[in-house]
Amino acid sequence: MSARTMGYRSVSLDPGVDCPGSQVTDHHIVAAYDDLGAARELADRSDVVTYEFENVDATAIEVISELKPVYPSPSVLRVCQDREIEKISLREMGIGVPEFRVVKSEGEAVEAVREIGVPVVMKTTRWGYDGKGQSVVRDAGDAGSAFEGLGGSEGAPVIVEGFVDFEMEVSVVCARSLDGEMRTFPVSENVHVGGILDTSIVPARCSDAVKDEAVRIAMRIAEGLDVIGLIAVEMFVTRAGEVLVNELAPRPHNSGHYTIEGCETSQFEQLARIMVGMPMGDVGLRSPTVMVNLLGDVWESTDGAPDWSAVLGMPRTHLHLYGKSGYRIGRKMGHITVTGETVEGALVVAIAAREAASRA
Numbered sequence: 001m002s003a004r005t006m007g008y009r010s011v012s013l014d015p016g017v018d019c020p021g022s023q024v025t026d027h028h029i030v031a032a033y034d035d036l037g038a039a040r041e042l043a044d045r046s047d048v049v050t051y052e053f054e055n056v057d058a059t060a061i062e063v064i065s066e067l068k069p070v071y072p073s074p075s076v077l078r079v080c081q082d083r084e085i086e087k088i089s090l091r092e093m094g095i096g097v098p099e100f101r102v103v104k105s106e107g108e109a110v111e112a113v114r115e116i117g118v119p120v121v122m123k124t125t126r127w128g129y130d131g132k133g134q135s136v137v138r139d140a141g142d143a144g145s146a147f148e149g150l151g152g153s154e155g156a157p158v159i160v161e162g163f164v165d166f167e168m169e170v171s172v173v174c175a176r177s178l179d180g181e182m183r184t185f186p187v188s189e190n191v192h193v194g195g196i197l198d199t200s201i202v203p204a205r206c207s208d209a210v211k212d213e214a215v216r217i218a219m220r221i222a223e224g225l226d227v228i229g230l231i232a233v234e235m236f237v238t239r240a241g242e243v244l245v246n247e248l249a250p251r252p253h254n255s256g257h258y259t260i261e262g263c264e265t266s267q268f269e270q271l272a273r274i275m276v277g278m279p280m281g282d283v284g285l286r287s288p289t290v291m292v293n294l295l296g297d298v299w300e301s302t303d304g305a306p307d308w309s310a311v312l313g314m315p316r317t318h319l320h321l322y323g324k325s326g327y328r329i330g331r332k333m334g335h336i337t338v339t340g341e342t343v344e345g346a347l348v349v350a351i352a353a354r355e356a357a358s359r360a
């Protein structure tokens with residue numbers, strides 16, 4: 001939609017016939033992500049290509065990148081697709097991450113849990129998102145079953161990670177252009193519920209020192225991985241004020257959706273500008289902004305008919321619905337953004353708006 005606003009035409013590739021992207025692009029290719037013929041067709045029809053989630057097929061992205069520029073590059077995607085490579089790359093860049101071990105057998109899992117100490121979070125190295133492919137182990141005796149539950153016994157490596165008793169979660173979306181210029185969007189304070197992003201609050205309610213550190217880390221990663229495009233960096237702020245990186249996403253990020261109304265230039269427009277070699281836009285915050293996600297739960301509680309008029313009847317609310325074909329509990333269906341004079345005021349309205357939509 002951002003590219004279109006600036007006059008560009010777009011093509012999408014997705015296995016879904018009526019997926020959200022297809023509803024706004026000029027041409028849609030229905031194909032599996034690992035269909036290399038379809039990937040070549042996408043390259044043929046495009047001047048420049050990006051991906052908007054990281055579980056696309058890395059080989060297809062490599063095939064495309066031999067034909068047309070792909071931003072971020074396939075090497076960035078490879079790092080972000082695998083938590084083991086991601087954590088090792090971060091550590092090599094000297095960036096703090098929670099204590100972790102990569103384990104390949106039940107015995108190693110038990111040993112890692114003993115070394116790190118409960119509680120720990122066990123995570124698959126690949127295909128995880130929104131808290132999927134994770135389990136929190138609070139009792140060391142459950143280490144073996146958690147390892148097995150994540151597919152460890154079928155040969156998939158598993159990350160055992162210390163549970164961070166964080167004060168706050170924050171994220172930074174960093175944009176980096178072809179010539180290496182970087183612009184970071186304002187730090188977002190994020191609240192997750194059940195491993196899924198629930199609320200983003202901007203400006204984040206933490207010290208300037210923490211914000212500066214979060215921005216410094218995001219820029220270091222963008223530079224270290226040679227990202228062209230966007231990279232979102234999710235971080236934990238510990239009670240001692242230390243900033244540790246949890247996860248990277250080489251694309252527009254849910255915690256950056258607030259930028260559509262909140263910032264002078266949205267994360268989407270910034271990516272489009274970078275892809276076509278235009279100057280980046282100003283990333284300044286226009287006003288305090290809060291985003292709340294709309295999961296399928298809102299539809300479940302209202303028999304498929306949320307009350308959008310209640311949302312839009314509230315001051316400074318903006319409704320975004322993605323056009324997904326069906327709802328289910330935990331599925332991200334849209335979000336509400338609220339701007340305000342103060343971040344507290346915007347937060348009160350955002351929570352009330354979602355509650356009003358959810359009332360049967």
Ligand code: AMP
Pocket residue numbers: 098121128129130131132161162163164165166169192195196234246247
């Ligand atoms: P992830 O899929 O790794 O982004 O995890 C989703 C959410 O689970 C995070 O945003 C945190 O709220 C929580 N989480 C993940 N890893 C940890 C950890 N090591 N310690 C505490 N909470 C975590």
